[in-house]
Amino acid sequence: MGFSLLPEFFVFLGVDVFVAMSLLACLLDDYFPKTLPYVFQAAAIGGYVHILISRDFLTLFGDSMRFWYCFLYLTVALANIIALNVYLAVIKKQWTIAKVFSGTVVFPALLISVFFISDYASQIAGVYLLHIAMFISAIVLGLSISVLLSPKIVRKYWKRR
Amino acid sequence: MKRVFSKSAKMLVLTLMGILVISATAAVYYSLDMTSTITTAANDIWFVEGLDNVTAGVTLFNDNKSATLTDLKAYPNITMTYDDPIKVRNNNTGTNHFVRLTPVSLTGTATYFVYINFTLQTSTPISLNYTSNGASWTTPSQTSFVQVDMNTEYSIVVETMANATAPADQIATIEIAVEVQL
Secondary structure, eight states, X not given: OOOOOOTTHHHHHHHHHHHHHHHHHHHTTTTSOTTHHHHHHHHHHHHHHHHHHHHHTTTTSOHHHHHHHXXXXXXXXXXXXXXXXXXXXXXXXXXXXXXXXXXXXXXHHHHHHHHHHHHHHHHHHOOOXXXXXXXXXXXXXXXXXXXXXXXXXXXXXXXXX | OHHHHHHHHHHHHHHHHHHHHHHHHHHHHHHHHTOOOOOOOOOSEEEEXXXXXXXXXXXXXXXXXXXXXXXXXXBBTBOEEEEEEXXXXXXXXXXXEEEEEEEEEEEEOSTTEEEEEEEXXXXXXEEEEXXXXXXXXXXXXXXXOEEEOTTXXXXXXXXXXXXXXXXXXXOEEEEEEEEEEO
């Protein structure tokens, strides 16, 4: 039997996201509130407690319930990344940083999450989401990189048209 | 300068804390991955007496999961066929299963037998054919898996033959297993 994902993997992924965001918030502390890195660290510790409790009540909770509460934690983590991006773009009006942030943090985090959710879905219900998701993501990624790296070229292209 | 040092210190603390939290979470996940929950379940596949069960001396026991056929005969130079001594039943109403026949043991003289053949009459029949050259038995190899449809019974046909010079009351005892793949 091959390697198979448990629902708790999404909590593990969420913890990683929170820790990464904590470090990023510390690195970019000129743009974010000073307490934010610690809030994210606390959320990561919350994830650890979450998985610990899940282990102790493994037989009590069904597979469906385990999936949904783990998925919820990951969703909260991803929502926080998106919120940070929106905060940078809208509140702080740091368009350049927001663009870089979306290309280097938000998009990869979403893509990795979709990859594992797709893998879990195919394992449970035989539903293969990744092919479509990867295709769309790859197009978006390609366009984002081209816009990010050479906005002038894109602007010229649109002017010509 | 003071501020840079402060930021570095904060980064260091957060990095160390992050590594600690991630490691602890990974350890718990790993222990979770190693946890197996095993529950007992009722089996779906069992034996059922066939129409020839009296002739073949079929006795079912162990909740129909084991059976003995004690009255099978082999006649000299005649193929004796028991069309329906015992059946294999898939009692599940929603799931097809797969079974195969596996030789387990064989005792008894080979001198007076020609063959003893067990065939499970699935859509693709599978059989274990024990043959004798008059000196020793050739034990067949395990069969491949075949599907047994839900809520369906399949007969095991037994064919025997003794050689022309076989006296009465020579005994061969064969044990076979029906292995189930869920």
